[in-house]
Amino acid sequence: MTTIRQIAREAGVSVGTVSNVLNENENVALATRERVQLVIQQHNYRPSHVARSLSTRRTGTLGLIVSNISNPFSSELARGAIETAQQAGHGLLVLGAAPDGLDLPTQVETLVHQWVDGILITSDPLPDSRLSQLPCGDTPLVMMDYAQPPHRNVIGLINFDWEAAGYAATMHLLHLGHRRIGYIGGIADHPSSHARAQGYHRALHEMAVPLDLVLERGGDFLATGGYQVARTLLALPNPPTALVTANDLMALGALQAIAEAGWQTPNDISLVGMDDIPYASFISPPLTTIHLSSYRAGQIGIQMLLEADRTRPALQRIMLPTHLVERCSTALVRRLTPP
Amino acid sequence: MTTIRQIAREAGVSVGTVSNVLNENENVALATRERVQLVIQQHNYRPSHVARSLSTRRTGTLGLIVSNISNPFSSELARGAIETAQQAGHGLLVLGAAPDGLDLPTQVETLVHQWVDGILITSDPLPDSRLSQLPCGDTPLVMMDYAQPPHRNVIGLINFDWEAAGYAATMHLLHLGHRRIGYIGGIADHPSSHARAQGYHRALHEMAVPLDLVLERGGDFLATGGYQVARTLLALPNPPTALVTANDLMALGALQAIAEAGWQTPNDISLVGMDDIPYASFISPPLTTIHLSSYRAGQIGIQMLLEADRTRPALQRIMLPTHLVERCSTALVRRLTPP
């Protein structure tokens, strides 16, 4: 591996001058600059990222903590983060929830200790008390799905408008004439779950449909959970004519439960998901769902960190839009009793 | 940030001794060791990863290059890689194909220049000539889907038994009585595409079914591509009664084309995919497919690099098994002419 001193010796200048050429400082004479650049090219030399990190105390590397990268929501987000970091010439260290369960504080500590310049956190929630004392020196943090910054290092908050999502999904079904609308929510203490349920409530309230607590269930954001909850909902004496699920993965599970019960979607029951995962349009029936771009969330999160890199700005809050995509899993209500 | 010199001063020893304590060298007196450890704990000190990397010339960080991380095959692989690296206390820098298209050599150069200890490459193929001169110093490489190492730094090759996969998928359909079996292949110059097609051929040959070149098409591994190709196949004067696709994403597309044509799966046409993506069992009909674990591929790839880290072993080749998972998208042939 070539070092800056070898280049300096060969070009007949000091290491300081080579460093100035590398960093495009203006105070190098043209002739010198060209001579040094020639030697650099001849050796195909690139300065060591590690050495540079040590002296500048900045690594040009960001961290991404994601709960489960093979969840399509997360993997789209990761794609946004990776591409954005890459375009800015930054690296991205990705940590996920391992089966043996490194917890968030440990993951953050690992990244901080590697001197990442910032961390984008999208993993499952932690009690506020533990969040607030994440051991992260002065590393800037961007977090998803929190209304309030749970830690003093947070320089950005990214949210989807989950309330609007829950509202739009429910309202769509109400407009189709449905009145018994089941709701399969997210993980109870996930900060976004509450907002979604609120949207569901607001829509029902606006259309003067009384809340039936039997129809409102918690979920786990996983297909298997959606399947389980949907089964119990369908087995009700007076089952719903439509279902809203807090994400598409649970909608997939619900679809399976519906098929197993011998019901047809959307003839016997309508279904609206959320996320608009890439396969939502390929499942049958193509899923009516709330579209949102987790790619964009990853992109914006990294952008915030890149900016924070230079200045320590005021807290930024971004609320990303969502909208209904009507496909084929919803239809006018056709029955009032079980099929 | 606390440094080793501060610890040394406070514990009344030299930096060398602190370093020995940190690295668990045996030649430190028990009393000294305990005194130093106490000071370390009091300051919650952890040595700087960057500084350590500079002096040891090893970063404890690996690189992963993946073409499109939101492809479920890749994201499962990434999950395996991330979790395995994490468990071994290593970081993982993930690069993906950005829209502006950093090419593989540039990505490799970026990682090498960051002194990663090894790179797992799973991205789309490159002509052999360019691959063989990837600029990667002496960084060990593990590559997927190559039968022969395309670069001298390759210390591991990971393959799925694609030939067996193509064979099993086709044979399954043949046993169900199908004789006109369409095949939607992978990207033409992807090293795994050829093997899959060979399996398809072998099965047909064994059952003495003549090859019909009209039925064998190239694809792009994407849902949209699967949709397009399936459409043309279904529009044939004498359309196939069954379809094999080189991956599940294309099967999803094919499923859509089939539904649009007003056909039923599996009544009018059977379908076998490959990969067994996590949603394969949740689409309707649940997809019969070839199961394989890309999670395992990611895991093994990282393990190989971790081992290579210590010794430079001989080239390792791993052939990962695949097997048919029979779900509901295939059935006995019921027609010989279009429905």
Next chain:
DNA sequence: AAATGAATTTGAACCGGTTCAAATGAGCTA
């Protein structure tokens, strides 16, 4: 008491960059 040897500990060099005060040199003025 001196010599020997083993166990500890030290401290400076090193990894490969950046940074900046000080030195150098070229060009211009008086």
Next chain:
DNA sequence: TAGCTCATTTGAACCGGTTCAAATTCATTT
């Protein structure tokens, strides 16, 4: 020609660790 600027260039300190030859300490042997 000396003196003065201003643009370049230098070189050593520094970032925070590791490493290892040399120095020191301590117990044992003669």
